[in-house]
Amino acid sequence: MFSAAFRVSAAELTMSAGQWREPVAIIDLDAESGDVPDMNLPACPVVGIGSPDHPLGHRMDTIVEPHFDGAAMTEAASRHPVAAACVAQLLRLLPALSREQGLTAESFAYAMLQGSEAHRAWIAASPSPDPLPEGHVEVAREGDELYVTLDRPAAGNAIDRPMRDGLHEAFALASADASITRVVLRGNxxxxxxxxxxxxxGTTTDPATAHMIRFATLPAREAVRCADRLEAHVDGACVGAGLELAAFARRITASRRSWFQLPELAMGILPGAGGCVSLTHRIGRQRTLLMILSGRRIAARQALDWGLVDALVDAAP
Structure with missing residues (x-):
């Protein structure tokens, strides 16, 4: 059940948007008579319940879909209200921006949250993991095709700094060389x-410096320049930065056992590897926020239904 404090009509919210102090605003679309053309939105996410085909549906930041727990989403936003508000505001902006501009806006927002009390508290509470070998990105050219492989299987292909640098270099090569007609991203x-x-x-503590590093080295900045030639083949877990990067591809295939997740809100941040941009273009801002607020794993079949992937295959090539 949703807290009564979060529920509000569209007309009431329009009148009080600037004074709304709750972490979310819940609008029952089935109780609304029609559109509110001059609707004002508060800083926090506006979550609709009811039919997405309602005239007000497109004004919602997200709409709770079947099998999603709306109460759990509002609880997550209540635990991390600054991150939830920040990502909602960012997603409202992105449709008006180019992908490159969107990546800059995403980086600004991510840098701000990197310096937040909530993210610092998450870092402090996180146990120190056992050290693992550095990652590697294997790059191989076969004729006019470039194969880019995440190669850190012992760590679930978690992307570390050497892998980010390798991905940036691989996509920069593809961007600069028009004779490469196909770029294939996959995991070992x-x-x-x-x-x-x-x-x-938390290794770079100054948010401004972190933004400048991302601006120069983020793999997504080069991936968008060769996105029309980029394909991604997903097998198994596709989480966080891995999903964010894969979602830039013009075509994504996934094995039937694959699943997809954006867990960043629980860390007090938002997807900062390009995912707010890439997923918005793939599945729209409402479903992107639905994934972020819920933190829920999306199965391969649902990913296909949403257009997050383009085809399911028995095994990743």
């Missing part, structure tokens, strides 16, 4: 990627 082992290497979180 039974996991596509568990996302960013958590042991590296």
């Amino acid at each position: 082992g039974k996991t596509f990627s568990l996302g960013a290497d958590l042991s590296e979180f």
